[in-house]
Amino acid sequence: MKLEIVNGRVIDPKHGVDRVTPLYVAAGKVAALGTPPPDWRASRVIDAKGLIVCPGLVDASARLREPGFEHKATLESEMQAAVAGGVTSLACPPDTDPPLDEPGLVEMLKHRARSLHRAHVYPVGALTVGLKGMAITEMGELSEAGCIAFSQADAEIADTQVLLRALQYAATFGYAVWLRPQDPYLSRGGVAHDGEVATRLGLQAIPSCAETIALDTLFELARSTGARLHLARISTHDGVQRIREAKRSGLALSCDVAIHHLHLCDTDIGWFNASCHVIPPLRGHRDREALRAGVADGTIDLVCSDHAPVDDDAKQLPFAESEAGATGLELLLPLTLKWAREARVGLPQALACVTSRPAQVLGIDAGHLAVDAPADVCVFDPEAWWTVDRRSLHSQGKNTPFLGVELAGKVRFTVVAGQLVHES
Amino acid sequence: MHSPQLNAAGELTHLLTLEGLPADVIVRILDTAIPFVSIAERDVKKVPLLRGKAVFNLFFENSTRTRTTFEIAAKRLSADVINLNIGVSSTSKGETLLDTIDNLVAMNADMFVVRHAQSGAPHLIAQHLSAARRDHIHVVNAGDGRHQHPTQGLLDLFTIRHYKKDFRGLTVAMVGDVLHSRVARSLIHGLTTLGTPEVRVIAPKTLLPTSIASLGVHVHYDMAEGLRGADVVVMLRLQNERMGGAMLPSAGEFFKHYGLTAEKLALAKPDAIVMHPGPMNRGVEIESTVADGVHSVILPQVTFGIAVRMAVMSMLAGA
Numbered sequence A: 001m002k003l004e005i006v007n008g009r010v011i012d013p014k015h016g017v018d019r020v021t022p023l024y025v026a027a028g029k030v031a032a033l034g035t036p037p038p039d040w041r042a043s044r045v046i047d048a049k050g051l052i053v054c055p056g057l058v059d060a061s062a063r064l065r066e067p068g069f070e071h072k073a074t075l076e077s078e079m080q081a082a083v084a085g086g087v088t089s090l091a092c093p094p095d096t097d098p099p100l101d102e103p104g105l106v107e108m109l110k111h112r113a114r115s116l117h118r119a120h121v122y123p124v125g126a127l128t129v130g131l132k133g134m135a136i137t138e139m140g141e142l143s144e145a146g147c148i149a150f151s152q153a154d155a156e157i158a159d160t161q162v163l164l165r166a167l168q169y170a171a172t173f174g175y176a177v178w179l180r181p182q183d184p185y186l187s188r189g190g191v192a193h194d195g196e197v198a199t200r201l202g203l204q205a206i207p208s209c210a211e212t213i214a215l216d217t218l219f220e221l222a223r224s225t226g227a228r229l230h231l232a233r234i235s236t237h238d239g240v241q242r243i244r245e246a247k248r249s250g251l252a253l254s255c256d257v258a259i260h261h262l263h264l265c266d267t268d269i270g271w272f273n274a275s276c277h278v279i280p281p282l283r284g285h286r287d288r289e290a291l292r293a294g295v296a297d298g299t300i301d302l303v304c305s306d307h308a309p310v311d312d313d314a315k316q317l318p319f320a321e322s323e324a325g326a327t328g329l330e331l332l333l334p335l336t337l338k339w340a341r342e343a344r345v346g347l348p349q350a351l352a353c354v355t356s357r358p359a360q361v362l363g364i365d366a367g368h369l370a371v372d373a374p375a376d377v378c379v380f381d382p383e384a385w386w387t388v389d390r391r392s393l394h395s396q397g398k399n400t401p402f403l404g405v406e407l408a409g410k411v412r413f414t415v416v417a418g419q420l421v422h423e424s
Numbered sequence B: 001m002h003s004p005q006l007n008a009a010g011e012l013t014h015l016l017t018l019e020g021l022p023a024d025v026i027v028r029i030l031d032t033a034i035p036f037v038s039i040a041e042r043d044v045k046k047v048p049l050l051r052g053k054a055v056f057n058l059f060f061e062n063s064t065r066t067r068t069t070f071e072i073a074a075k076r077l078s079a080d081v082i083n084l085n086i087g088v089s090s091t092s093k094g095e096t097l098l099d100t101i102d103n104l105v106a107m108n109a110d111m112f113v114v115r116h117a118q119s120g121a122p123h124l125i126a127q128h129l130s131a132a133r134r135d136h137i138h139v140v141n142a143g144d145g146r147h148q149h150p151t152q153g154l155l156d157l158f159t160i161r162h163y164k165k166d167f168r169g170l171t172v173a174m175v176g177d178v179l180h181s182r183v184a185r186s187l188i189h190g191l192t193t194l195g196t197p198e199v200r201v202i203a204p205k206t207l208l209p210t211s212i213a214s215l216g217v218h219v220h221y222d223m224a225e226g227l228r229g230a231d232v233v234v235m236l237r238l239q240n241e242r243m244g245g246a247m248l249p250s251a252g253e254f255f256k257h258y259g260l261t262a263e264k265l266a267l268a269k270p271d272a273i274v275m276h277p278g279p280m281n282r283g284v285e286i287e288s289t290v291a292d293g294v295h296s297v298i299l300p301q302v303t304f305g306i307a308v309r310m311a312v313m314s315m316l317a318g319a
Helices: A075-084 A103-115 A139-145 A160-173 A196-201 A209-225 A237-248 A285-296 A332-342 A347-352 A356-362 B023-039 B065-076 B089-093 B097-106 B121-131 B150-164 B182-193 B223-227 B251-258 B298-316
Strands: A003-006 A009-012 A017-020 A023-026 A029-033 A044-047 A052-055 A057-059 A087-092 A120-126 A149-151 A176-179 A228-231 A253-258 A302-304 A377-387 A406-416 A419-423 B054-059 B080-085 B111-116 B138-144 B171-175 B198-202 B218-220 B232-235 B273-275
Touching: A009 A347, A052 A347, A057 A332, A057 A356, A075 A087, A075 A103, A075 A406, A075 A419, A087 A356, A087 A406, A103 A120, A103 A139, A120 A139, A139 A160, A160 A176, A160 A209, A160 A228, A209 A228, A209 A237, A237 A253, A237 A285, A253 A285, A253 A356, A285 A332, A302 A332, A302 A356, A332 A347, A332 A377, A332 A406, B023 B150, B023 B182, B023 B298, B054 B065, B054 B097, B065 B080, B065 B111, B065 B138, B065 B298, B097 B111, B097 B121, B111 B121, B121 B138, B138 B150, B138 B298, B150 B182, B150 B232, B150 B273, B150 B298, B171 B182, B171 B223, B182 B198, B182 B232, B198 B223, B218 B223, B273 B298
Parallel strands: A003 A044, A009 A052, A057 A087, A087 A120, A120 A149, A149 A176, A176 A228, A228 A253, A253 A302, B054 B080, B054 B111, B111 B138, B171 B198, B171 B232, B198 B218, B232 B273
Antiparallel strands: A003 A023, A009 A017, A023 A029, A052 A377, A377 A406, A406 A419
8 A cells, every 4th residue: 555645744753853744655664755756656645734644652551451351341442442542553561361471472462463453562571470579481482472571560579589580680681671660568558649639538548658669679670780671650759850860870761651640630539530540549739740840851751541441340339449540542642732732842742752752662663754664653633622432432441530521632544554544 | 529419509419428518508417406316305206207218228337336326317217227238248249339229229219328348439329329310319428438427427516516515616636546537537527617726636647647637637646735625535446456567556555645544634624525436445545434434425426426317317308
């Protein structure tokens, strides 16, 4: 298929492109930008007048729920949600059932995903067997099967001896380790930020020091092991500050934030709204402001959806018993645009947080539009407003704190490997 | 924020929390309770205000006292009372909270009195009924997790008003396990709403939520200091499972620092009253001479509790 996308404002953050120009796609790759390749004849021309043409989004955390949780979501539903949200590459955490701790599971997942011809799926392997935090997995085998990094998802490694060994082993072979900093003891039983809301509502709290203490431990271990560390889902003011200092001191690490943490805080829980039950918890106003500032100044490298589709039954429970998580693949782009507008951050910088920067952390050739790059493209209307409701979401999970909210930014076309896979 | 328990006309549709409940509604409940106190002293202890109504006592967490007082209150209003002690068994059978509710709605329930171990469970039920357009069914929170126990808060307010007449000018001290206490969270909101100038909490840091001061209370770690000049002393129940862990070393040490003795009580005003939501742990929170002494209004609290619950149920039923 030869695609020609004309009249659109092409933004390629990685290469500093931001101009109205045609983009040519052939043989699954970007064929040219500006002037057509020799003997060009398009099989389809897309008029992107008034639209923005950018690299397909790269989401560093999207749960597809397969295998094991098909009642929450399926690959079919979530891959459709991905491309509807302009996401063309995604990393999926290992917290499936069984967890992604065996090469066979990873291969099966990759195979299933490939056969659907939607977004590219990059599994993140389990760092420890069964995510139990006790024995390390066959990282070599898993890596060969296609794992791009290793993580514990939301499971803990309470034993710092195991944590040290896991980082040492991964560092030996240069495997990336993605960990969410949270002290397992300080967060035990907690479901909400340790602040006024948790006090009023009588919800068990998770203090900010659960994050900072874990960060200090991880900094120390990253320094001594030389592991390639990525810190997932930063949530606190003090956490951002510590990462800023660690980076300044020369420690090579990257980190991310979930998009809902840039917009919400604990007061949004209202009267026990279970759709605001997420991990890590929504924190205070001060924390949210620090996270927004952290993304703006580059301390936080990237923004992810932390997509977690949950079935209605698991959400219609008292707050603490409800399952944590929010659906997000289709909200990543509009919520990033919303943040950019409110924080007065330019579109190229904002789009870098969901394209080139995550691609770099995943270690994949994606998130940019250079000639010969894989033709993963998102074409969206930044001025199209739409209301988030159950019907407008393709994901099987309808669980989002943004239900009923009007957002700007609608994906019109999504191209994966040169194929038009979504159009609206 | 939208009120989960008042309708557009400002009338009570559920009683879920004392937070955000307007002062005039609280006063109306307390006033309504006054005549119900005397009903209990009559030969025939019944009024027909809830005749033909089905009240379901839904206790997902064990409680003898609260369930009994709700049962008596509903029966004195001539309601049909059905007690369901669900405990944890139904959830282990796989039925969800809302499935249980739907089943009871199908049995034409008019009111649910709900006790649940999880904060927010009664809110969830009220919201569910509203979404199903069952606004004529009322929910009374009989204690949810650490969140609220509004009828206990109201009966505490009733008791304080009975003995002290006016809240403006009072110093109220609450002592003990504030962290896990739904009673404290209810009473604090009730007292501040009615204009109590000084509400104190007295506890070790392990038994206080971090942001407790944001509810408008003064925090004291030293009991003598906290009791000085108090008009009302509210002792909170300390559950045995809090002992011996990381919260408290022992019952003995807790009593030494935070137990109410005649000697400590002497620091409060001479006419101070002593309250306790029950059940009491004698020798842990309170010594017997105080519990049974002249300052104690612990048993009148129980009597008033029935009247206050009658007031709440009758107002909800629109009677």
